Amino acid sequence: MSVRKLRLEKSWSQEQLAEICNLSVRTIQRIERGQKPSLESLKALSAAFDTDVTYITKETDMSKQSNISLKEEQAIIYVRDIKGFYTHLITYAIVIVGLFALNLITSSDYLWAIWPALGWGIGVSIHGINVFEVFNLFGPDWEKRQIEKRLKRNS
Template sequence: MIIRKLRLKHGWSQEQLADLSGLSIRTIQRIERGRKPGLESLKSLAAVFETSIEELQQEPEMTSDTKYTEEEQTVIDQVRAIKGFYSHLMTYVMVISLLFAINLFTSSHYIWAWWPALGWGIGILNHGLNAFEVFNLFGPKWEKRQIEKRLGRKM
C-alpha cells in the first residue's frame, strides 16, 4: 500500500510512524498489509505525511507483483543480504557452541571443536564481507559487466 512506500521513503520504522501518527504499531501493520484504514487513521497518517486523505486512499497501481525503482530494489537486496548474514551468524554461534559443549563433555583433553569453528568461521567472514559490501569484488557492477560481456554488448 502507499502508506508503506511513504514510510520507507521517509526512512521511518513502523514504530516511528506509529509514534508520529498516534496509531498503534498493529494498526500500521494491518494498513500496510492492505486492510482499509478508518477515517481517523487516514487523517492521522495524512497529517504525518503532509498529504491529503484522497491521495492516501488511492488504489496502488501495482498489485502483489509490486515493482520497485532500481534504487529501492538495490536497498531491498542489501537488506536481505544483511539479514541472511545475521541468520547465518546465529546458526554458526549455536552450532559451534553445541560442538564445544559436546567436545568438553566427551574429551576435554583435546579441543577438536576449534577446527569446525575455524573452517566455518572463514565462511562467515566471507559472507559478512559480501553482505556489508566491504570489498564487493563480485557485486552488481561486476555481474552487469559479465552479463554484457557474455551477451556480446559493449558497455
C-alpha cells in the first residue's frame, strides 16, 4: 500500500490527503485498500507527493504481491469495519445528547429530539447488524451460490 506509506511518511491523515488531491476520502480509502486508481487520481496523488505517476503505479503493483494472506487481509478489513461502526456509534451518541440538551433548553414542552434519535438510531442499528453479521443474508455463501448460478446459466 504505497499510497498509505507515502501518506504516513508525510504524517497526513486520509482527510488531509483527500483535500490536497481534491479527491474524496472514500477514494483515498479504496486506493489504500488496493483498488486500482484512475488516471486522474494517480495524477492528483503524484502531484501531492511530488513524484512521478509511474512510481505510484509501480508501488501499487508491488503491494499486491505482498506477503499478506487472504485471511489477514479479511481481518484487517473486518477491524476497519468495526472501527467505522464504533466511530458512527460515538458520533451518534454525542450528537443526540447535544440535541436533547438543546431541546430541553429551548422548548422542554415538546421532545422533538426523539425523531432524529430514532431515525439515526435505526441507521446505527443497521450498521451494527451489517458489521457484526447478525443476519448474514448476503454473506460469502450467498455470493458463491449466485456466482455459480450465473456461471451455469452462461455456459
